[in-house]
Amino acid sequence: MVRIVARRLPVGAFVMWGAVTLIFLIVRWAPGDPATLLIGSDASPAEIAGLRESLGLNEPLWSQYLHYLGQVLTGDFGNSYRLDQPAMAVVLGRLPATLELTVAATVIAVLAGLTLGTIAGGRADRVADRLVSAITLGFQSFPTFWVGIMLILLLALTFQALPSAGSGTAAHLVMPAVTLALPFVAIVARLTRSSVAESMRELYVQTARSKGLTEPQVLVGHVLRNSLIPVVTVVALQFGALLGGAVVVENVFAWPGLGSLVVNAVANRDYAVVQAATLLIAGVIVVLNLVADLAYSALDPRIRLAGRP
């Protein structure tokens, strides 16, 4: 385990440096001027020029970049132009709500997706397989904003069972988490289905049956674990994508997450916030990939014990 971590660390550092550099260049090459947006379009050119000077935007790009890298290495991620607070503090302020939503959606997706996928892939019953295919196709094709609005109409307005917007309680979490989870359920279910169906053709499944196990015992005891590696990969990737990519759901349910923060920061050319958020998400993705790697070796002893007699 220590070996895997040590091997992965330099790669992770490189990935994060790449993410920082790319986003630094992209936000600056994109049209639009933070000073103008900050001060308002009725300001005089002299005022705008003064603000640009004080924000350091008149420096050459490479000098700004080196300055920024130096700052990042000392743990200073710059200030938000708009909020006049440390950018990382702004981003971290949104992280708990985002993590809450993403973790809830991932838990739903893994539980529902594994169950549906295992039933379908085990082919205990072909009707179940078709039904699961139909359900997952639906989950994948409904647009997120539509599902969100339908849930609000049904559960918040008609039955008044759940609050329609905001965050803070478990009741607030249900609808956004479910909405975010549906396409994720579909991905996990389809992947699990094909992976389980493949494992079912392995000979050790016959051995398990020859021991007099029931089909569910064969599936859960022997097939599932050997089918999980591709699922772990996709769950890790998808979790990272949801961290900053839940903008639509956050907007529909007025959820104070990272996605809407980043979209606003991009619109306002609030460079420091965009960069801090990108760095944080890249960091989480690097850690998740490491966790996935560790999970592979936990799942498959042939990976874990590679190189040992």
Place this chain on the structure above:
Amino acid sequence: MTLLDVRGLSVLLPSASGAAVPVVDEVSFAVHSGSVTGLIGESGSGKTMTAMAVIGLLPEGASCSGELWWAGEDLLAADPARRRRARGREIAMIFQDPLAALNPSQTIGRQVGEILRRDGLPRARVRERVLAALERVGVPDPARRIGQYPHQFSGGLRQRAMIALALAGEPRLLLADEPTTALDVTVQARVLDLLRRLRAETGQAMLFVSHDLRVIAHVADEVVVMYAGRVAERGPVRQVFRAPHHPYTRALVESVPAVRAKSVPAEPLPGAPASPLARPAGCAFHPRCPLARDRCRRERPEVRALAPGRHTACHFAEELAAGARP
């Protein structure tokens, strides 16, 4: 005492074209307690499917008819739950390729003990029994090996672990499907000796499937020779191989150099095995048979008793028995 009595067993498998293919056709034989019945034939002769039908693990879509008498009960007529309970505890199976047949992500100990755990034996007792089972099949240092995974075992040890797995539930009948074919020759001999020793020491009854006549001659008491899904000949193994009553058996014996006298060179069997998809009319063996004549092309021979305990499906078995050579 007859342990398993197979009567008129037929297995139909679905094919790509949709038509059902008869891979096992009206096969009858018996396995007696404390003895080993060998099932021999070329690939495609239906010997493995026969074993799979006995344990009830035919591929999806297969249909099965006939009778499988097991301790006064017809297993083919039994409900699926009864058939499942018989697996592992009453009838167990050893597969050809132990690496593929063992779960790569579970320890050997866990897999060998699974039948016992299924039946609710306490953990400590399961461990004891697993250690004893591994010891019995000759896995060295079982206390260490019990926590290892299949890929950490050599081929021969894997097959020993597979045998321990099958024996863990103390089955009355052990099905062995080519248990030595995937192993190195030297390892083969040791695994065969192990199976012979198990039979000698505990009277373990076995149905032993192999394409290798020498292996069958080594371990079996009775032999069933199968050709194109049907029984060609069956009887006590020594008598059958010494004086075959079916030209196919004779061809098999003559194709093995070591079994024959040194002076006569081995004669390979001409032609290819009959495919179950296109089985010849009449006697399925007639296109390759040196004794074939008109009747063989028209009329399908039934299995009949030629002498006490000796059954053959050849129209002209008497000629063969009298020593006629083409």
